[in-house]
Amino acid sequence: MTDAISIASGPELEPKPRPRLPLWRLLAAGLVVMLALGLGGAIYGLSTIRDIAAGLPLTPDIATLPVSTAVVDRDGQLLRPFTTAGGRWRLPVTVSEVDRHFIDMLVAYEDQHFREHAGIEWSSMLRAAGQFLGAGGHVVSGGSTLTMQVARLIEAEPTRNIWGKLRQMVHADALEHRLSKDDILTLYLTLAPYGGNIEGIRAASLAYFGKEPTRLTTAEAALLVALPQSPEARRPDRDPQAAEAGRNLVLDRMVAQGVIAQEEADAARREPVPTARKDFPMLAAHMAQEAVTAQPGVRRIALTVDRRLQSALERLGAGRAATLGPKVSLAIVVADQASGNILASVGSAGLFAEQSDGYVDMTSAVRSPGSTLKPLIYGLAFELGLAHPESLIEDRPTAFGGYVPVNFDGFSRGTVTIRQALADSLNIPAIVVLDAVGTARLVSRLTRANAHPKLPEGTAPGLAIGLGGVGVTLRDLVSIYAAIARGGSPVMLNDGVTPANHEPAGSAPVLDPAAAWYVSDILADVPPPLNGSPGRIAYKTGTSYGYRDAWAIGYDGKTVIGVWVGRPDGEPVPGISGITAAAPVLFESFDRLGAPAVPLRPAPAGVLFASNTQLPGPLKRFRHPDDNMTTRDAAPEIAFPADGVDVDLGLASGSDLPLVVKVRNGAPPFTFFANGAPFGRSAFARQNSWTPDGPGYVTLSVVDAEGRSDDVTVFLD
Structure with a gap:
């Protein structure tokens, strides 16, 4: 039996013209049935019918009938329904x-005869009355029409007695003259009980x-x-x-x-x-829940996601996360660059995955972005005219006051191009460039991209934000990369969660078109993971400090996709990295789009195609705008090997491995010495190699262009 239905007080629907029985015939027929069932006299019956007619509820408004909220995709396909306030599944139809x-x-x-009668099938009613009398006062059949059943469902009253049957008849007559046949049928299709x-x-x-x-x-x-x-x-x-x-x-x-x-x-x-x-659909579960919370009481909420893609990516995410451990979760966001519409949003590896806190929506969780902000850092250098992708830059130990960045693998590459520095995600060049373009400018451009960077309260942005020392969400990163993919023009992500349209994106560009193109051109050359094809998308990976977050964000000419992998509780996942954990999911997500990759934007006006030797003098090598930057003011220091350590070169077994000496700070060129004898001089490089004659102690020294020096003593074996 259905629960009670709230009756709308809105305007009644326009009736369809159909022959109506005069009230006296309805009353007479009711009396015939009552008398046939042995239930009383005419005067009492007439009074009862009048009372029933006067006490009928208003005809329900189908448009406001209480039903389950249905969250649907952009094409109207069901993503996730929610029960009514009474805990019932009653979906609009x-x-x-x-x-x-x-x-x-x-x-x-x-x-x-549903299409012909006016709510009551008199032959059926008389048959039911005859069966009642023949059965000695027991109800054999009710003779109810679909209209009478709808009346019963609306009122949620008992039907196996004469008074309930008479009320149904009067109510059915009212419904037939206020609603069309399809409206009555719609009410039945919505309210009929199917168990539980x-x-x-x-x-x-x-x-x-x-x-x-x-x-x-x-x-x-x-x-x-x-x-x-x-x-x-x-x-x-x-x-x-x-x-x-x-x-x-x-x-x-x-x-x-x-x-x-x-x-x-x-x-x-x-x-x-x-x-x-079977379980009811539960696609885009986190977003659907957010939408219902934002729009309480709404019968149908349309999100921007694509049901097919959402379903495919949820299966992909759950499968990939399972291979990384029971406490690892995964999130994916897919957005259309032109409109900003989110086409898929996978908030976790599974809503009910207890060990990985599946109820937490990791698309909106604030995390460390690792190296994923580097493209924007270099893009700012391109825009400011400080660098070109083929400009040379030093990847060498460098100190910025008390902050000393190191590369992910702990090694330095010496002189590299900006292209190589970004493609290989080298940390030291990125911080050198960030120091030149300014942290305030970077944060400002993040905001222009409609991201919402989070810094500790009361603190100013420092150079560490270039390597993940700032809080962002996966949606933030998708928004940032969408702007780069669009030639620097920002876009506001939209998901349909809120009832009103989102505010339009600001007009201030995130990057100028040439700078954005340079970044895309570099990211398109980044080697793909083992399951990816080269050149299909431009992408960047990132890994936060302590192996807590693995990222991969990529785009073609139409779509941008972001992937996060990690533990929602912030605990480390040893060995996890963007290239091994997130990048394969990114490339598989593009495969799930079901369409060929769209080419990246063509080069805009102002792009300079040149090798390093063809660049103008100021662009051949990256120069910090401040010629007196702290790393040049400080005296040179031997960064490796450290003073007093033992260095195992395998000399005792006859090895002839060279000893690499690395220098930070100071002004090049540098001259290197071993026990007072020079063994090398470098114009720009901050390292040099020396092959010892055999094991034992050695004093290593370095002298920079201004005569400043440093030395260490180590034992070689």
């Missing part, structure tokens, strides 16, 4: 959304068959016709045999009435009856 074969079977089984907390054809079809009722087999349609007659006794998840018997009864009736052929009924009988309820 229209006649056009239900298989026509089911409608024909329902009408043939329940109410053959399942109400309506749409919820029933999803619960028992896992699909929408637009396409039903003959067996499925017959079962859904039979269930509302005895919704608890025939529940297939509790008594499949009773459900099968009820279904077959409907099939027999359909054959007898010529609705279906005997062969079709025989084939339907062989189709198994479901024995358990």
Whole structure:
């Protein structure tokens, strides 16, 4: 039995013209039935009917009938439904959304003259009265039309007594003259009970068959016709045999009435009856929940996501996370560059994954971005005219006051191009460039890209933000990379969660078009992971300090995708990295788009195609705008080897491995000495190699261009 239905107080629907019985005929017919059932006199009956007519509830407004909130994708396909306030699954549906074969079977089984009568089938009522008298006062059949059943469902009142039946008759008459036949049928399709907390054809079809009722087999349609007659006794998840018997009864009736052929009924009988309820769809679960919270009471909420892509990426994310451990989660965001619409949002490896805190939406969690901000740092240098992708820069130990960045692998490459520094994600050059362009400018451009960087309260941005010392979300990074992909033009991400349209993106560019193109050109050359094809997308990976977050963000000419892998509780995942954990998921996500990659934007005006030797003098080598930067003011220091250490070169076994001496600070060129004898001089490089004669102590020294020096003593073996 359905729970009570709240009746809307809005305007009644325009009635369809149909012959209406005069009130005296309705009253007379009611009295005939009452008398036939031995329930009293005419005067009392007339008074009762008048009271019923006066006390009828307002006709429900189908548009405001309480139903489950249905969150749908951009094409109207169901992503996730929510129960009503009473805990029932009652999904909105229209006649056009239900298989026509089911409608024909329902009408043939329940109410053959539904389209002709005015709410009451008098021959059926008289038959029911005769059966009542013949059975010695026991109700054999009710004679209810579909309209009378709708009246019962609206009022949620008992029906197996004469007073309830009379009220249904009066109410059915009112419904027939206020609603169209399709409106009445819509109410039945929405409210009919199907066992437990399942109400309506749409919820029933999803619960028992896992699909929408637009396409039903003959067996499925017959079962859904039979269930509302005895919704608890025939529940297939509790008594499949009773459900099968009820279904077959409907099939027999359909054959007898010529609705279906005997062969079709025989084939339907062989189709198994479901024995358990299926889970309702729960795609984009985090976003759907956020939407329902933001728009309480709304019947239908349309998100921007694509159901097919969302489903594919949720399966991908769950499978990939499972290979990394039970406490590892994963998040994916896919956005259209032109509109900013989010096409897929995977918040975790599984909403109910307890060990990995699947309820936490990691697309909006604030985390350390690792190296993923480097493209914007270099883009600012290109925009300011400080560098070109082929400009040379030093990757060597460098100190900035008390901050001494090191590369991820602990090694320095010496002189490299900006292109190589970004493609290889070298830390030291990135911080040198960030020091030149300014941390305040970087934070400002992040904001222009509609990101929301988080810094500790009361602190100013320092150079560490270039290597992940700032909090951002996966959506922030997708927004930043979308701007780069668009030639520096910002876009506001939109998901349909909030009822009002989002504010338009600001007009100030994140980068100028030439600078954005340089960045994209470099990122397109980054070697892909083992499962990827080179040159398909431009992408960047990142790994936060302590192996807590692994990132991969990439784009082609149309779509941008961001991937995060890690533990929601912030604990390290030893060995995790952007290239090994996140990048494979990124490339597989692009494969799931189901369309060929769209080429990146062509080069805009102002792009300079040149090798290093062809560049203008000021661009051949990256120069800090401040000629007196702290690293040149400080005296040179031997960064490796450290003073007093033992260095194992395998000399005792006859090895001739050289000793690499590395220098930080000071002004090049540098001259290197071993026990007072010079062994090398470098114009720009901050390291040199020396091959010792044998094991023992050695004093290493370095002198810079200004005569400043440093020395260490080490033992070689």
